[in-house]
Structures are given as C-alpha cells and as structure tokens.
Amino acid sequence: MQTQLPALQIIVPMVAGPIIVLLRHRLFAWFASTAVSVFTLLASISILDHVRTQGAIDYYLGGWPQHVGITYKIDVVNAFMLVLLSAITFVVMLFARQSVQKEISEDKHHLFYAALLLCFTGLMGICITGDAFNVFVFLEISSLSAYALIGMGSSPKAPLAAFRYLVMGTIGGTFILMGLGFLLMATGTLNMAELVKLIPPVADTTMIRAGFAFIAIGSAIKLALFPLHMWLPDCYTYAPSVVSSFLSATATKVSYYVLVRAVFVLFGAALFEQTVRMEAAFFPMAMLAIFVGSIKAIGQLNIKRLLAYSSVAQIGYMVLGLSFGNQDGLTGGIIHLFNHALMKGGLFLVLGCVAYQISSKDSGWQVTIDDMKGLGKRMPLTAFAFVLGGLSMIGVPLTAGFVSKWYLALGALKAGMWWVVPLILLASLLAVLYIWKVVEAAYFQEPPEGAECKDAPWGLLVPTYLLIGASFYFGIFTDPMLSSAREAADLLLTAGGVK
Amino acid sequence: MFAASTSGVSGTNSGQGVYNYWLVVILMMTGLYLVLSRANMVKTVIGLNLFQAGVILFYVCMGRVDGGTAPIIAKGSEWAYSNPLPHVLMLTAIVVGVATTALALSLVVRINEDYGTIEEDIINEKEVAS
Numbered sequence: 001m002q003t004q005l006p007a008l009q010i011i012v013p014m015v016a017g018p019i020i021v022l023l024r025h026r027l028f029a030w031f032a033s034t035a036v037s038v039f040t041l042l043a044s045i046s047i048l049d050h051v052r053t054q055g056a057i058d059y060y061l062g063g064w065p066q067h068v069g070i071t072y073k074i075d076v077v078n079a080f081m082l083v084l085l086s087a088i089t090f091v092v093m094l095f096a097r098q099s100v101q102k103e104i105s106e107d108k109h110h111l112f113y114a115a116l117l118l119c120f121t122g123l124m125g126i127c128i129t130g131d132a133f134n135v136f137v138f139l140e141i142s143s144l145s146a147y148a149l150i151g152m153g154s155s156p157k158a159p160l161a162a163f164r165y166l167v168m169g170t171i172g173g174t175f176i177l178m179g180l181g182f183l184l185m186a187t188g189t190l191n192m193a194e195l196v197k198l199i200p201p202v203a204d205t206t207m208i209r210a211g212f213a214f215i216a217i218g219s220a221i222k223l224a225l226f227p228l229h230m231w232l233p234d235c236y237t238y239a240p241s242v243v244s245s246f247l248s249a250t251a252t253k254v255s256y257y258v259l260v261r262a263v264f265v266l267f268g269a270a271l272f273e274q275t276v277r278m279e280a281a282f283f284p285m286a287m288l289a290i291f292v293g294s295i296k297a298i299g300q301l302n303i304k305r306l307l308a309y310s311s312v313a314q315i316g317y318m319v320l321g322l323s324f325g326n327q328d329g330l331t332g333g334i335i336h337l338f339n340h341a342l343m344k345g346g347l348f349l350v351l352g353c354v355a356y357q358i359s360s361k362d363s364g365w366q367v368t369i370d371d372m373k374g375l376g377k378r379m380p381l382t383a384f385a386f387v388l389g390g391l392s393m394i395g396v397p398l399t400a401g402f403v404s405k406w407y408l409a410l411g412a413l414k415a416g417m418w419w420v421v422p423l424i425l426l427a428s429l430l431a432v433l434y435i436w437k438v439v440e441a442a443y444f445q446e447p448p449e450g451a452e453c454k455d456a457p458w459g460l461l462v463p464t465y466l467l468i469g470a471s472f473y474f475g476i477f478t479d480p481m482l483s484s485a486r487e488a489a490d491l492l493l494t495a496g497g498v499k
Numbered sequence: 500m501f502a503a504s505t506s507g508v509s510g511t512n513s514g515q516g517v518y519n520y521w522l523v524v525i526l527m528m529t530g531l532y533l534v535l536s537r538a539n540m541v542k543t544v545i546g547l548n549l550f551q552a553g554v555i556l557f558y559v560c561m562g563r564v565d566g567g568t569a570p571i572i573a574k575g576s577e578w579a580y581s582n583p584l585p586h587v588l589m590l591t592a593i594v595v596g597v598a599t600t601a602l603a604l605s606l607v608v609r610i611n612e613d614y615g616t617i618e619e620d621i622i623n624e625k626e627v628a629s
Contacts, residue, residue: 133588140595144602151606156613160622163606167534170547170599177592178554184585185561 002050005043006059006072006128009082012036013121017114026106029113030097036117037090040124044082051079052487058130066191073130073193075495077488081127081257084338088249088345088467089120095463096242099352103240103365104152112152116246119145123254132180132190132266135258136173139222142254143169146247150239155364161234168231172221179214182207183266195266196496203270212271215262223255225282225319226289229312233296236308241352241365244304248311249345249467253337256318260333260492263322268496283323287423289316294430298437303354303367306434307347310393313427314340320420321408325498329411330489331482336404338481339392339471343401346467347389353382353456353464372438374447379455383442385468390435392471395428399475403482519560527553538619540610544603551596558585558592 016036020029051057051074059072074082096116104112122142126135147169151162184190186207187198202208217228224232232252236244263271293313300306318340321333354372355365357379375383392399405424412420455461474481492498526549533546562585570580607617614622 133591137591137595140599144595144598147602147606151609156610157626159606159609159613163540163603163610166599166603166606167543167547170603171531171534171550173595174551174554178557181554181557181561181585184558 002046003059005047006057006074007061009040009043009047009128010121010125012039013117013124017117017121020110020114020117024110026109029110030093030100033096033113033117034090034093037086037093037120040086040120041083041090044079044086047074048076048079048083051076066193067189070134071130071191071193072128074128076484076491077257077261078127080334080338080484080488081254082124084253084341085120085123085127085250088341089246091463091466092242092246092249092345092349094466095245095349095352095460098457098459099242099356100240102356103154103242103361108152112149112240115145115148115152116243118142119149119246119251123250126254127257130192132183132192132195136177136180139176139258140173142251143173143222146243146251149243149247150235152243153238153240153364154361155238155366157234157364158238161231161238165231165235168221168228172218172228175214175218175221177218179211179216179218182211182214186211192261192266196268199267199270200497203267208267208270212262212267215266216259219255219259219262220285223252223259223319224312224315226285226292226312226316229289229293229315232312233305233308236311236348237302237305237366238364241348241355244308245345245348245352248307248348249341252311252315253341256315256322256333256337259319260322260330264330264492264498265496268498280323280325282319286316286320286323287420289313289319290423290427291316291430294427294434297434298430300434301369303369303372303438304348304351306438307344307351310431310434311340311344313431314344314393317404317408317424320424321404321411324411324415324417326411326414327486327489327493328407328414330492331485332404332407332409332411334485334488335400335407335481338485339400339404339474342467342471342474343389343392346464346471347386347393349460349464349467350382350386350389353385353460354379356460357382357452357454357456369438369441370448372441373445375442378447378452381455381461382464385461385464386442387439388468388472390439392468392475394431394435397475398472400471400478400481402475403478520557523553523557523560526550526556538621540607540617540619541604543619544600544607547603548596548600551592551599555589555592555596558589561585 013036016032020032056075061070100109100112119142122138125138129135147162147166150165151159183195186202187195189195189198199208221228236248290313293309293316297306297309300309318333318336321329321336351367354367358371359365359367392401395401395405409421409424530546530550530553534543537543562582564579564581567579567581570583611617614625616622
C-alpha cells in the first residue's frame with residue numbers, strides 16, 4: 001500500500017470523477033469528493049514524510065524502466081506541492097457543500113464535483129510526474145476541467161470568460177507541446193531525469209533555446225504572468241466562489257512550479273552558463289506585474305476582480321524570486337507560492353461567505369464595494385477574516401506574507417539589486433491601498449437600511465478561518481515552512497547543476 | 500536515438516530539404532493569425548485547430564527516418580523503421596485537441612444563447628453599453 005501511494009494519489013481522484021457523474025447523486029458527489037480529498041491529503045503527508053526521512057521516491061508505472069515507461073519521481077519539491085494542493089482542496093471541499101448548493105443549480109452538482117476532482121487530478125499529476133510529456137497531458141486535463149468549472153458561473157459573462165481562457169490556455173498548452181518536441185528532437189528522451197543529463201552537451205543549439213522559449217512562454221501564459229495575464233481577472237471574477245478560491249490557490253501555483261522546474265532543473269546549467277542570464281529575462285515582467293496588478297486592483301469596485309488583479313501582482317512576486325537566480329530569491333518565491341495559496345484562497349472564501357449571505361443570483365454572485373458597506377456590523381466574523389487575510393497580503397510582520405517578502409528582499413540584495421528592496425516596499429504600500437479600501441467600507445461605513453445582521457453559517461466560516469489562520473500560523477511558527485522551502489530551493493538549484 | 504538529432508532535421512540526406520518543417524510553421528502561423536484576427540468565435544476555434552494540427556505534423560515529421568517503414572519488427576528483420584514514439588504521443592495530443600474543440604464549441608453555444616451572437620466585437624459593444 002505504502003509503495004503504491006504515488007499512483008493512488010492520481011488514480012483515486014481520477015476514477016472518483018466518472019463514478020460521481022454516473023451516480024448522479026448530489027450529496028454523494030460532495031461526500032465522495034471530500035473523502036477523496038481526505039485520502040489524498042493523508043497520502044501526500046505520508047509521502048512527504050517518507051521523502052524527508054528516506055530520500056526521493058522513484059515510482060515506475062507498470063514496472064516499466066525509466067527510458068521506456070512513465071516514472072513518477074517525487075523529491076521534496078513535488079512532495080511539498082502535493083501536500084499544499086491536497087490540503088487546499090480539502091478545505092475548499094469543506095466550503096463547497098453549502099456554497100455550491102446556493103450558487104449552482106441542483107441538477108449540475110454531480111458534474112461540478114466531477115470537474116473539480118478532475119482538475120485536482122491534473123494539478124496533482126503535473127506535480128508528481130517525472131515525464132515531460134506527461135506534464136502536458138495532465139496540464140490539459142486540469143485546464144479542460146478548469147474551463148468547464150469557470151463556465152458554470154451563473155453570470156452570462158462566465159462562459160465568455162471561460163472561452164477566452166480556453167483560447168489563451170490552448171495556445172499556452174500547445175506552446176509547451178512544441179517546446180517538448182524540440183527537446184525530444186535534440187535528446188531523444190522525454191524523461192526529466194534523463195533530459196537533465198542529455199541537455200547540457202547540446203545546450204548551445206538553436207533547438208534547445210527554442211525549446212526553452214516555447215516552454216517558458218507556454219507556462220507563463222498558464223501562470224498569468226504579465227503581460228499574458230489578460231484571461232485571469234475575468235475568470236476569477238465570474239467563476240463560482242468555490243472555483244475562484246480553488247483555482248487562485250492551486251492552478252497558477254502549479255504553473256509556477258512547472259516554470260521553476262524548467263528554468264532551474266531541466267535547462268538549469270545550460271541556461272545559467274549563457275552569457276546573457278536568461279532567468280533574469282523574467283525580472284522586468286515580474287516588476288511590471290507587481291505594479292500594474294496592484295494599481296489596477298486599487299481601481300476595482302468589484303471585490304472579486306480586485307482580488308484577481310491582486311493575484312496578478314502576487315504572481316509577479318513569485319516570479320521575481322525566480323528571476324534573481326539565487327537561493328534566497330528562490331526560497332522567497334517558493335514561500336510566497338505557499339503563502340499566496342493560503343491567503344488568496346482564504347480571501348476568495350471570505351467573498352464566498354459574503355456572496356452566500358448578501359449577493360443574489362441576478363448579480364451572478366458578485367460582491368461589490370457597496371455590498372461590503374457596514375459588513376463589520378452585519379457579518380463581524382466574516383469581515384474580520386477579510387482583515388486578517390488582507391494583513392497577510394500586505395505582508396505585516398507575524399503573517400506569512402512578511403516572511404516571503406523578507407526572503408525576496410534578501411534575494412535582491414544577494415543579486416546585487418538593492419534598489420529592488422524599496423520597490424517591494426512601495427508595492428506593499430499599494431496593497432495597503434486596495435485592502436484598506438475594502439476594510440474602510442466594511443468598518444467605517446453604515447450598512448444599507450433594513451440590512452440583515454447575520455453572519456455566514458459555520459460550514460462556511462470554519463474552512464475560511466482554517467486557511468486564514470494557517471497563514472498566521474506559518475507567519476509565527478515559520479520553521480516548518482521555511483526549512484521545507486529552503487530544502488526545496490537547494491534541491492532545485494543543485495539538481496540542474498546551477499549551483 | 501534519432502537520426503535527426505545530428506543533422507537537425509530528417510530528410511536532409513535525400514535532398515528533400517526541410518520543406519515539411521516550413522509547412523508546419525506556415526500552418527501554425529495561419530492558425531495563430533486566425534485566432535488573433537477573427538472576431539467570430541467559431542473561426543477562432545478553427546484557428547486553434549490549425550495551430551494544434553501544425554504541432555501534430557511537427558511531431559510526425561520528427562519521427563520520420565529515411566527509407567524507414569512501419570515500426571513492426573519481425574525475427575531477423577534488419578530494415579530501418581520510423582520512430583513510433585512521437586507518432587504515439589500525437590494520439591494523445593489529437594484526443595486533447597478533440598476535447599478542447601468540443602468544449603470550446605459548447606461554450607460558444609452557451610454564449611450564443613446568452614448574447615444572441617458569436618461575434619466578439621458585438622459582444623464587447625453590448626458589454627460596454629450595459
């Protein structure tokens with residue numbers, strides 16, 4: 001059982017999806033999805049434990065050797081991602097029962113949960129696999145189900161957003177496929193462990209450079225890195241609350257993981273020996289993402305869209321960590337990946353609570369700044385959760401957001417770019433502006449007359465506080481997260497021969 | 500593993516040149532141009548399909564070996580055969596393409612129900628007006 005866990009991680013959610021569709025039962029769908037997410041969470045924790053005590057796991061699917069079949073290679077980085085993904089999914093599933101009941105018509109519930117599980121399967125698969133082509137397959141599984149999930153939003157704009165995302169996402173996925181084709185042509189293998197060895201001898205060819213360019217741009221589209229982020233705000237705004245939270249906490253994080261793997265491990269040494277530092281090409285885009293995202297967020301009246309633009313900015317921070325190309329920067333990027341998953345997932349869940357109590361189907365379950373007026377009186381616990389999540393987003397000390405910005409600043413100093421530090425500080429001030437805008441409406445403005453004073457049900461509040469609380473927990477007890485992230489960064493840098 | 504990897508492309512020895520790769524590029528760019536330029540959503544989907552077809556052909560070209568036949572090995576046979584791996588990979592890519600097209604078209608149907616049109620510029624005008 002223990003030795004088969006890597007495969008079961010993928011197979012169980014993948015099989016559960018179709019079973020849910022066939023049984024067409026609303027409550028069973030929720031129950032089965034939650035049970036699956038509990039299983040994967042326990043399994044991934046056990047895998048992480050195994051990896052940290054006994055070293056990386058090589059799992060050969062069907063017993064085929066590395067050069068013939070597909071391998072799952074799990075090191076600290078993958079295991080870390082698996083735990084994060086399944087933990088977020090578990091919390092989102094807890095939240096989903098009541099929220100989905102309200103936001104999605106009853107005859108579609110089983111389809112919704114099946115798509116959510118398939119999306120989860122795809123994301124887990126990308127993280128676990130050691131075969132480059134398998135990454136593409138799982139990427140498409142997760143993307144296709146994500147388009148379907150976004151299309152389930154009740155606003156007429158939801159299918160439009162999903163369609164635009166589909167067009168961008170397919171181009172991104174096809175770019176990755178093209179890049180993998182170049183790698184296959186140059187080396188004759190798609191196994192990542194073998195690619196790492198075979199790329200350096202042929203690194204100085206147009207084929208490898210083109211391959212890198214295709215893979216980097218493809219994953220940048222999936223990651224919504226500025227200026228390829230245009231699909232993201234609409235998708236997060238019009239998707240059902242649960243989906244916004246799930247995708248913002250997982251999908252872009254997995255794309256970041258793909259990018260980091262490609263830059264540091266797959267192409268690693270080959271890239272870093274170039275005269276022009278290719279990883280630094282991400283720096284201007286990351287900086288622009290941070291500032292454009294934050295400034296756009298300040299102007300939004302729709303809170304879901306505000307958080308979506310804030311996501312664009314936070315993705316900028318993660319890529320900024322990557323672009324320094326040193327251990328502190330990468331550690332900062334990985335910690336920020338983890339933190340952002342917790343706090344943005346949590347903040348979108350807060351909006352899910354607000355939508356559950358205040359919004360209506362006619363507005364497509366949107367939450368505007370007017371809805372937030374007087375929220376501190378109407379829904380005190382929900383409003384407080386937003387404040388806590390917002391503090392972490394700004395990066396106040398004692399929150400997880402502070403730790404990641406600290407390491408990003410360290411990375412900038414190590415890279416000899418001290419002038420980036422005040423810019424990071426300035427960007428945090430922009431975050432204060434857009435978070436304050438909501439907090440001000442919630443606490444310093446009167447609620448509209450005749451408004452009910454009722455907090456969200458516990459079924460929604462508990463998962464929300466789980467995520468928000470976690471971002472504080474890891475801000476105060478930084479050690480488990482920090483040591484994992486440092487270990488992961490160290491491994492990424494050594495595996496590709498960068499260090 | 501690949502004869503192609505040393506010379507960069509297959510077919511160079513027999514004097515065929517690299518025209519098949521140029522066709523791939525033309526096909527991909529035609530698809531991408533359609534996606535970017537057309538407001539009609541069905542045409543966008545067609546463009547995406549062309550774009551994917553380009554990549555599929557790219558893989559198929561890659562697996563070709565000069566004078567190679569079908570990759571069936573009998574006892575004692577020593578003839579050259581095409582590399583089956585890229586071809587098999589493309590089966591998956593084709594399935595992905597079909598699924599993407601189906602999903603895209605079903606979204607177009609829903610957009611048509613909601614907006615009464617599948618022209619993006621008309622939809623944009625309606626959104627600005629509302």
